[in-house]
Amino acid sequence: GQQVMQIPQxxxxxxxxxxxxxxxxxxxxxxxxWYKQRPGGHPVFLIQLVKSGEVKKQKRLTFQFGExxxxxxxxxxxxxTTDVGTYFCAALNQAGTALIFGKGTTLSVSS
Amino acid sequence: xxxxxxxxTHLIKTRGQHVTLRCSPISGxxxxxxxxxxLGQGPQFIFQYYEKExxxxxxxxxxxxxxxxxxxxxxxxxxxxxxxxxxxxxxxSSQLAGASQPQHFGDGTRLxxx
Numbered sequence: 001g002q003q004v005m006q007i008p009q010x011x012x013x014x015x016x017x018x019x020x021x022x023x024x025x026x027x028x029x030x031x032x033x034w035y036k037q038r039p040g041g042h043p044v045f046l047i048q049l050v051k052s053g054e055v056k057k058q059k060r061l062t063f064q065f066g067e068x069x070x071x072x073x074x075x076x077x078x079x080x081t082t083d084v085g086t087y088f089c090a091a092l093n094q095a096g097t098a099l100i101f102g103k104g105t106t107l108s109v110s111s
Numbered sequence: 112x113x114x115x116x117x118x119x120t121h122l123i124k125t126r127g128q129h130v131t132l133r134c135s136p137i138s139g140x141x142x143x144x145x146x147x148x149x150l151g152q153g154p155q156f157i158f159q160y161y162e163k164e165x166x167x168x169x170x171x172x173x174x175x176x177x178x179x180x181x182x183x184x185x186x187x188x189x190x191x192x193x194x195x196x197x198x199x200x201x202x203x204s205s206q207l208a209g210a211s212q213p214q215h216f217g218d219g220t221r222l223x224x225x
Contacts, residue, residue: 001170031211042201043154045213088153096209097167098144101153 002027004091006102013109019076021105023089030092032065032072033099038085046074079109113138115204115217123223124192132187132220136204142166143185144214145177146201154201160185161208197224 005024013019023032031050035043047056049065049072056063062075076083086106090099116135124130136143142161146154156169160179179185183204189196199221203214 033213042216042218043214045215048211048213090153092209092211093156093167095167096211097159098156098169099154099210099214101155103151103153 002091002093002100004029004089004100004102006089006105008105009103010106011108013079013107015081015109015111016078019079019083019107021074021087021089021107023072023074023102025070025091028069029072030069030096033090034063034072034074035088035090035101036085037088037104041085043088076107079107081109081111083107084109115202115215117200117202117217117220119220120218121221121223123225125225126192126194128192129188129190130192130222132189132200132202132222133184134187134202134204134217135184136202137215140204140206140215141183142205142208143179143183144203144205144210145185145187146203146216147171148199148201148219150198157187159208159210166208192224194224197222 033048034046037043047063053067054065060077064073086104088101088104090101118133144159145157148154158177159167163179174190177187199219201219202217205212
């Protein structure tokens with residue numbers, strides 16, 4: 001079945017360092033969504049990318065959708081302790097009825 | 112406005128029992144989806160309901176069923192519980208059918224099977 005692969009599974013950084021997580025699919029995606037889940041919390045929607053090569057920024061977060069629409073990345077500049085959590089990418093299933101989530105990248109930040 | 116609300120927050124059951132989980136979507140949202148999240152994994156799609164009709168079903172056994180009520184709230188039922196059903200069950204709502212728009216998740220129900 002359709003899958004999205006995320007790497008790395010875990011990442012630890014010092015506060016102020018940059019962080020990047022990657023999402024890959026073997027099939028062309030219609031769109032990609034990114035969610036953040038804090039420890040003990042629920043997934044919170046961050047952004048949706050639809051167009052090939054699209055780049056969107058939210059303050060220190062930069063989201064990219066690959067030209068072939070098979071991969072995406074989330075880059076955080078100058079991480080802060082508030083960035084701690086698990087970041088999930090999610091792609092639409094073929095029927096358009098559900099999100100297929102990756103396994104997530106768990107980010108820890110030490111000050 | 113209130114977000115997605117789920118009840119109960121925690122539940123402990125034994126193998127073979129059944130359970131009913133409840134979800135109230137954000138006001139104005141007509142679509143409700145259910146996801147299962149096992150520790151260390153991403154959420155896995157179970158069902159989507161829109162206007163009281165099932166619009167999508169994930170790869171889960173028939174022990175799992177759901178319904179949506181006229182006020183758009185929803186219930187997830189699981190029969191003959193297995194140890195492997197232990198997970199966080201998340202409900203998500205959106206205004207329209209389908210998942211091509213932001214999904215608003217509730218805090219979930221943490222189900223433990225003994």
